[in-house]
Amino acid sequence: MHRFYVTPEQAAGDRIMLCPREAHHALHVLRVRTGERVQLLDGRGQVMQAEVVRAGRREVELHVGGRRHFPPPERRLALVVGLTKGAAFEEILQRATELGVTALQPVWTRRVVVRLEAEAIASKLEKWRWIAVDALKQCGGAWLPEVGGPEPLESWLERSRGWDWQVYGTLDGTRGTLRQRLLAYRSAHGGRLPHAVAAYVGPEGDFTAEERAALDRAGVEGVSLGPRILRSVTAALYMAVVFQYEGLGDDMGT
Structure with missing residues (x-):
């Protein structure tokens, strides 16, 4: 069954118009027709069963026939990633959404080569949001990860609580x-898993010695990801997969 995204505000009513982006995808890629049944999700836990009541040249109108709400994940996993160049960060975001990561925070570090002007950040965030939306639709989840705007590692550490x-x-x-x-x-905490984890991944070239010292001072524990030098995408997904395998991700998404 095809799945489409609507904002939480749109999801409040029983008659819903898809936004232009989703309508174009529905009409010109998936070729939906009047009478077809689809799913709608708002990224905040609500999944709706709906029927297409009008499929025009540019607009799709739906009637909601049923709703189900999935509670937010009991445990939180945030990936704090040195902003990578090209499509690498977008790949991390896509795969992390599929794996149920609840937040993704890009940070600027000494060896990050990507620098965004203030006016470019808003368009990047919009692009990243839709990458997460498309990944969520594909994987069957119900909760979108929070994607923060890029900020220096130092400022993130100062306010990370x-x-x-x-x-x-x-x-x-x-x-x-x-x-x-x-x-x-787990041994030190009576066998229980942490409910909220922040996992940091350096940029290509890794954190500098000064940044590792700052992480240590902030109480962030260094862990080995094995003897091989991993690219940022691989390291980020390695962390997400290990935490999910160990049980931290069992209730993420749906």
């Missing part, structure tokens, strides 16, 4: 692997 556990990937093998440190966390 409320995490049970924070970790960053490092090539220092003496720190212990991510899984080993997660098992140690």
